[in-house]
Amino acid sequence: MRTILFVCTGNTCRSSMAEALARDLAAKKGLAEKVTFMSAGTAAWQGSPAADNAVRALREIDIDLSKHQAKPVNAELLQKADLILAMTRDHKHQLAQFYPEVADKLFTLHEYAAGDENGELDVADPFGQSLEVYKECAAEIQAAVDKALDKFMQDDDLKKLE
Numbered sequence: 001m002r003t004i005l006f007v008c009t010g011n012t013c014r015s016s017m018a019e020a021l022a023r024d025l026a027a028k029k030g031l032a033e034k035v036t037f038m039s040a041g042t043a044a045w046q047g048s049p050a051a052d053n054a055v056r057a058l059r060e061i062d063i064d065l066s067k068h069q070a071k072p073v074n075a076e077l078l079q080k081a082d083l084i085l086a087m088t089r090d091h092k093h094q095l096a097q098f099y100p101e102v103a104d105k106l107f108t109l110h111e112y113a114a115g116d117e118n119g120e121l122d123v124a125d126p127f128g129q130s131l132e133v134y135k136e137c138a139a140e141i142q143a144a145v146d147k148a149l150d151k152f153m154q155d156d157d158l159k160k161l162e
Contacts, residue, residue: 002082002152003035003037003080003083004022004083004084005037005040005073005078005081006039007040007042007073007086008041008091008123009044010041010048010070011040011070012048014141016068017050018039021138021145022145038077038080039071040072040077041073042073046071050065050070051134053130053134060135061138083152084102084106085107085109088108089122090122092107109141109145112151113151123140
């Protein structure tokens with residue numbers, strides 16, 4: 001079983017949506033037995049619920065985020081992950097600075113998914129904004145996670161798991 005960790009700031013919007021969307025996509029692609037997903041935040045408060053609009057945005061596409069509880073990123077989570085996908089360049093740089101041992105498996109979501117080699121694309125934080133902004137953010141994350149999962153499955157080690 002391989003593990004992908006999604007990281008944002010508070011683990012109540014972007015990374016929590018990415019985790020739930022990835023789990024849903026993996027199930028639809030028949031990968032649920034091969035890949036597991038986690039999320040955490042660089043400044044998360046342990047146990048905080050997902051933002052109301054994050055829950056609503058995913059509910060509209062039949063994904064339940066209501067039971068999510070935020071957790072702060074830590075060395076144990078980072079070590080457990082085979083791939084770490086940060087929502088922004090700042091998150092990536094922060095993690096690389098404090099945990100240099102994970103740099104080889106650390107990317108921004110767009111960098112990994114789309115081969116954005118310069119890492120110029122960040123997933124903007126929808127925190128405190130309208131439901132429409134959350135829905136747009138969820139759609140952006142879903143498209144990138146879909147590409148990231150396909151790329152991750154190209155890994156030779158994962159082909160052996162099939």
